Amino acid sequence: MKLSILTSCLNVTACVVFTSFAALTAGAQQQRLTFQQTQGTVPSLTKTLGVISGWSDENHYIETDTKTKQMYAVDINSGERNPYTPPPRSNVNVMVKDKDVYIQYGKDEPKRLTTDTAEEKNPMLSPDGKYVAFTRKGDLYAVEVATGKEIRYTTDATDVIYNGYSSWVYFEEILGRPTKYRAFWWSPDSKHLAFMRFDDTKVPMFPINGATGQHGYTEKTRYPKAGDPNPEVKIGFVPAAGGSVVWADFNEKDDQYFGTPYWSYDGSSMMVQWMNRGQDNLKFYAVKPETGTKKETYDEKQPSWVDLDYDGRITYLEDKKHYILKSDKTGWAHYYLYTLDGKLLNPLTSGKWQVTNLLYVDEKNKVVYFTARKEASTRTDLYRVNYSGKDLKRLTFGEYSHQVQISPSGKYFITTYSNVNTPPRQTLLDNNGKVIKEIADSKSADFANFDIGKTEMITIPTDDGYNLPAVITYPVDFDQTKTYPVIFSMYGGPDAGTVTNTWKGAAIQWWANEGIIQISVDHRASGQFGKAGVALMHRNLGKWEMKDYITAAKWLKAKTWVNKKKLLITGHSYGGYMTTMALTYGADYFDYGYAGAPVTSWELYDSAYTERFMDTPKENPEGYKNASVLTYVDKYKGLLRIMHADMDDNVHMQNTIQLINKMEDANKHFELMIYPGGRHGWSATVKGKHDFTERARFYYQNLLEKPVPEELLK
Numbered sequence: 001m002k003l004s005i006l007t008s009c010l011n012v013t014a015c016v017v018f019t020s021f022a023a024l025t026a027g028a029q030q031q032r033l034t035f036q037q038t039q040g041t042v043p044s045l046t047k048t049l050g051v052i053s054g055w056s057d058e059n060h061y062i063e064t065d066t067k068t069k070q071m072y073a074v075d076i077n078s079g080e081r082n083p084y085t086p087p088p089r090s091n092v093n094v095m096v097k098d099k100d101v102y103i104q105y106g107k108d109e110p111k112r113l114t115t116d117t118a119e120e121k122n123p124m125l126s127p128d129g130k131y132v133a134f135t136r137k138g139d140l141y142a143v144e145v146a147t148g149k150e151i152r153y154t155t156d157a158t159d160v161i162y163n164g165y166s167s168w169v170y171f172e173e174i175l176g177r178p179t180k181y182r183a184f185w186w187s188p189d190s191k192h193l194a195f196m197r198f199d200d201t202k203v204p205m206f207p208i209n210g211a212t213g214q215h216g217y218t219e220k221t222r223y224p225k226a227g228d229p230n231p232e233v234k235i236g237f238v239p240a241a242g243g244s245v246v247w248a249d250f251n252e253k254d255d256q257y258f259g260t261p262y263w264s265y266d267g268s269s270m271m272v273q274w275m276n277r278g279q280d281n282l283k284f285y286a287v288k289p290e291t292g293t294k295k296e297t298y299d300e301k302q303p304s305w306v307d308l309d310y311d312g313r314i315t316y317l318e319d320k321k322h323y324i325l326k327s328d329k330t331g332w333a334h335y336y337l338y339t340l341d342g343k344l345l346n347p348l349t350s351g352k353w354q355v356t357n358l359l360y361v362d363e364k365n366k367v368v369y370f371t372a373r374k375e376a377s378t379r380t381d382l383y384r385v386n387y388s389g390k391d392l393k394r395l396t397f398g399e400y401s402h403q404v405q406i407s408p409s410g411k412y413f414i415t416t417y418s419n420v421n422t423p424p425r426q427t428l429l430d431n432n433g434k435v436i437k438e439i440a441d442s443k444s445a446d447f448a449n450f451d452i453g454k455t456e457m458i459t460i461p462t463d464d465g466y467n468l469p470a471v472i473t474y475p476v477d478f479d480q481t482k483t484y485p486v487i488f489s490m491y492g493g494p495d496a497g498t499v500t501n502t503w504k505g506a507a508i509q510w511w512a513n514e515g516i517i518q519i520s521v522d523h524r525a526s527g528q529f530g531k532a533g534v535a536l537m538h539r540n541l542g543k544w545e546m547k548d549y550i551t552a553a554k555w556l557k558a559k560t561w562v563n564k565k566k567l568l569i570t571g572h573s574y575g576g577y578m579t580t581m582a583l584t585y586g587a588d589y590f591d592y593g594y595a596g597a598p599v600t601s602w603e604l605y606d607s608a609y610t611e612r613f614m615d616t617p618k619e620n621p622e623g624y625k626n627a628s629v630l631t632y633v634d635k636y637k638g639l640l641r642i643m644h645a646d647m648d649d650n651v652h653m654q655n656t657i658q659l660i661n662k663m664e665d666a667n668k669h670f671e672l673m674i675y676p677g678g679r680h681g682w683s684a685t686v687k688g689k690h691d692f693t694e695r696a697r698f699y700y701q702n703l704l705e706k707p708v709p710e711e712l713l714k
Helices: 012-016 035-039 168-173 509-513 530-537 543-557 574-582 607-614 621-627 629-635 654-665 686-704
Strands: 051-057 060-064 071-075 081-083 092-097 100-105 120-125 131-136 139-144 150-152 161-163 184-186 192-199 205-210 217-222 232-239 256-258 270-276 281-287 294-301 314-316 322-327 334-339 344-347 354-362 367-373 381-386 401-406 412-419 422-430 435-441 455-461 467-473 484-489 517-521 562-572 592-596 639-645 671-675
Touching: 035 509, 051 401, 092 120, 100 120, 100 131, 120 184, 131 184, 139 192, 168 607, 232 256, 322 354, 334 354, 354 401, 367 401, 381 401, 455 543, 467 543, 484 543, 484 686, 517 543, 530 543, 543 562, 543 574, 562 574, 562 686, 574 592, 574 629, 574 639, 592 686, 607 621, 629 654, 639 654, 639 686, 671 686
Parallel strands: 484 517, 484 562, 562 592, 592 639, 639 671
Antiparallel strands: 051 060, 060 071, 071 081, 092 100, 120 131, 131 139, 139 150, 161 192, 184 192, 192 232, 205 217, 256 270, 270 281, 281 294, 314 322, 322 334, 334 344, 354 367, 367 381, 401 412, 412 422, 422 435, 455 467, 467 517
């Protein structure tokens, strides 16, 4: 699932309650930031840096001006900046316009390729530029660019059968939201198109009711809740020019999942990820597109679960002999070198730390460049290692978290780096980690003139040996002889920690100005302690998160400078679940809660995400009961506000309705805010402004006990 934190806030102060809080330095300052300065609408603590997105060649990196969106090629030696336009092949754009497919070359006028009255979706250009594939009414098509000839690959789509277009649970949990439901893939040689066929016939329909108009309306979504039948899935291959579908040799009637497939480098086969319904056995199969025959090349089992990644689990090498696999089978995520037929040559990395992303493979010199959280779980660095797994070397520097762009040959890289006390900087280095030149610094000239709240990276010890990573921001002019209210912000999902040693911006300073302590804490299963820590959540969501959050609450309330009656916890989605659990299960330790779109009982959420951690309700009835907020309504006290959008198609409002029904029956006082027409996130809409304003009112009324400043209400 992507029970994710809201990331596209209309107002950055609204974002602060959903993200980890960190970090500004304190020193000899004279003035506080105004509200407008905390919003970034007027000059503040930092200047905006250009976004470095890649390299045009070995001596020029690509920088995008965030205001004008103009791209520049910047010379690494002279610093000269010239407007940059991507090469013609990568500057071909296919799009849907007025429900039809268009293709555009450079700045030429877009050329219309289809004229059907039905809407086409997800157009994708073949690697050779000859075809554009798309879906229409659940069937898969392509159009030949040169002639406009349309090719129809499938003909059996219905309201529950889709070819090349995802069933909802695959879009949300397996293939990923960035696909926009696309479930087809061109082979690198452009000879074949692979696709998934979904049959939702047995998947229960969940109604989502819209309230607009005189009679309202209903959206009917095939949404499998925990334990429900999943879609039946087949994987097919068709020749680009058209022809019969060849089906991969799997039985679609089996209870199974298929992850994102990976074409081999030359397109001769496709690596298909297969997983059982219990999600504890992952297999890879090499499938021939001409025949559909499959050969097993990898088999991994774990006692908890195995993740179906869509973010780079497999990287094929251009030698057409090897691939690099990312796996957390040892309890920590690492890279492994395999032959194409599935023979493990050796681990590339090992130890009690996590790799994150594979950035570049120098096949000539047999060196792999990757990022990892090795020096500290809250920071990211760049490393290199030989194919043999030897000569591991850290290439970045300092106690910073680094975002890296490597040059085409791996000779240079640029890091954009920061920590809680250092605004982002950009530096050019070589592949030995030698600093060549400083590129940019976002710190404003008058940074030191501002009186800002001090931020620290800390750890909070548990009674069973964990040191929980946390980041805390103190009020401006913090005085240990006084007491302050606390905003505890978290997300809380499995392997979804939010505590990072990175610069967080000026937004947190408004609440620091107002005398509120801000803290974010990651629990033992947040990913900070590897898969070994995450796996503790198996069959008991809610247990370890709440144990660790209660530990943090106790730690806070033991401090003389914390107001013992004003600890507020807040989060959205999984964070909403945690917030509602905190005000019920953990009500002895938390005083206020501000919950967004909470899951309140796990049998109400989707099959793929929930069963990964909990198994089915039939297999784990006690686990579901113990993980449900509904179980603990009798313990509720304090004050909880719940926000939910009435058309949330991810965490259905059904979750909130069932909770408030229990609360009303128990005669409990709470607050409820409904966002009509909203989905799972609403911060980038006019609703987001209202959400921020109402949140401010809640904080001022309950934590600060004073009126909301007018400038926050505008």
